[in-house]
Amino acid sequence: MPALANSTLGQLPAPIIVPTYDRAAIRPGIAHMSVGNFHRAHQAVYLDRVLAMPGNAEWGILGIGIMDDARERAKADALHAQDGLYTLTECPADAPDTVRVIGSIVDYLHAPDDRAATIRRLADPAIRIVSMTVTEGGYYVDEAGQFQLDHPTIAEDLARDVPHTVFGLLTEALRLRRDGGVGPFTILSCDNLPHNGHVARTAFLSWARARDAALADWIAAHVTFPCTMVDRITPAVRDADIARLDAASGVDDRAPVFCEDFIQWVVEDSFCAGRPPLEAAGVLFTKDVAPYEQVKLRMLNASHSMLGLPGVLMGYRVVSDIMRDPDVIELLERYLGFDAEPLLTAPPGMELHEYGALLLRRFRNQAISDQLLRIASDSASKLPVFVKDTATGTLARGGNPVRIAFLLACFAEYLRGTDDSGAAYTVAEPHLTPDDLALAGDADPGRALGMSVFAGWGLEDHPAFVALFVRLRRAIRADGVRPTLRAIIAQPG
Structure with a gap:
């Protein structure tokens, strides 16, 4: 089984799709902060599609890891050993998998190894876009839309000469670019946030204003921050998945990824330093991303929470198993049809x-079954983004809030760390x-x-909702999630 690297691309099994472009000629024009499976x-x-088109050699990616832990170091080591290459297995629900090498x-830089050098690299004029996937909770912006300068992570970082956070790294790189007359780069968030x-x-x-008001003014005047909507179900990759994927592909890959065959990216066309021709690769550029992001967040992501939190309590651990449960399917169909859709305007x-x-149909794809504990993790960051608007809108219009109350009750019960059968699990909040x-x-x-x-949801202003939430929590504790769910879906509407 060949180890993946530039030198072995010609030795890979014939069905595997490999880059058709000369990787030696590619130069990084985009830096990506926090290179997870989704990115x-x-x-x-x-x-990768853009680079396969002539004349785009300046749009390669410089990956930058920002977390300092064993998993991130292992990823950096793997990508260095493999020249940045990895296999991507795309898994349709009703067709054979496709394996391609992404080039x-x-x-790749692991920023904790030398953050000052990372800042200097970001100041390279060749870098014209810095994209990022730092999770919903990684922006430190509270319910009122204020950046949390007093958060210990931020306050500590502001006091450092060489910062550690993504905000500090990029701000200091922009300082070097301003001082050197290089010009700005676009900062492109690819996280699931409205x-x-x-x-x-x-x-x-x-962050910049707390550090240097004049620099903040320069950033405000010159840097663009386009809105985006991103969509592709990409499960976590465990050690068993690595062994399975490598055995199927016939490639010794230390960092493989697998995902569904569906993919979508909607982007506001606002780039201060130019951009690649992503529209030719299937990206939709628009003046208003909001309708697309609202549909995706409040239907897909919210449904994932509606699967994950009750599912963990019911003893399920993977999506493919819970998607065979007719009670859960009924819950999802009613949530989407009665709660989410009436409050949305379709693009x-x-x-x-x-x-x-x-x-x-996408959730039923057994080939990409994700871990429910991963989906349930950090619900404190996810629920305000995915569910709050539907909850407040349902209450405002006098709709039936029972499914939302059930979800929030399951979240509160999920925090106990044991499911209905008494099995323990790790709560990641x-x-x-x-x-x-x-x-x-x-x-x-x-x-x-x-x-x-739940700050800012206004739930306390609806005594009937509070009473419903309490009744459902008590029912879950007394009878379990399954009987409580069945009682809910037995109700009309």
Whole structure:
């Protein structure tokens, strides 16, 4: 089995699709911060398509890892050993898998090894776009739209000579570019956030202003922050997945990725230093990303939460298993049809009912079954983004909030760390404080609605909703999630 590298591309098994362009001629014009599986299955794929077109050699990717942990170091080591190459297995629901080698990441830095050198590299005039996937909770912008300058992570970083956060690294690189007369780069958020470009602009300008007001003014005047919507289901890759994927491909790849065959990227066309011809690779450019992002966040991502939190409590651990459960399917269909769709305006050419049906077909794809614990993790960051607008809109219009109350009750119960059969699991909620967890565990079930995750939802202004939430939490504790769910879907509407 050949080890993946530039020198072995010609030795790979015949069905594998390999780059057709000369990677030695490719130069990085885009830096990507936090190179996770999703970036490698999404943005890097589009750039791989661009590089296969003549005249685009300046649009390779410089990957930059920003976390300092064993997993990130292992990824850096793997990508260095493999010349930035990796296999991507695309898994249709009803056709054979396709394996391709993605070649668009032509250089990789692990920033904790030398953050000052990373800043200097970002100041290279060849870098014209810096994209990022730092998760929904990685922007430190609160419910009121204020950057959390007093957060310990941010306050500590502002005091450093050489910062560690993505905000500090990019701000200091922009300082060098300004001082050197190089000009700005575009900062392109690719995270699942409403108006993610606006959120990124708030975060970066706030960090910069706390450090150097004049620099913040320069960034505000010259740097653009386009909004984007990104979509592709990309599961976590465990050690067993690596062995499985390598055995299927016949390639010794230390960093393989697998995903569904569906892919979508919608981008606001606002790039201060130019951009590659991504429209030729399938990207949709538009003046208004909001309708696309709202549909995706409040239907796809919210449905994932509706799967993940009850599913973990019911003892499910992977999406393919729970998508065989008729009770859960009924819950999802009702949530999409009765709760989410009536509050959304479809983008041109989209039918919301058809979009919802497509989501359920995508979720049923057993080849890309994701881990429910991963989907449920960091729900404190996800629920305000994916569910809040549907919850507040449903209450405002006098709709039936039972499915939303059920989801929030499952979230509060998920925090106990044991499912209905008594099996323990690890709760990953980095953005909940000890006070939040105390509220979730309080003897009064309703006090959980006082957790910081629900700040700004206005749930306390709806006593009937609070009473419903309490009743459902008690039902889950007394009877379990399954009987509680069945009672919900037995109700009309």
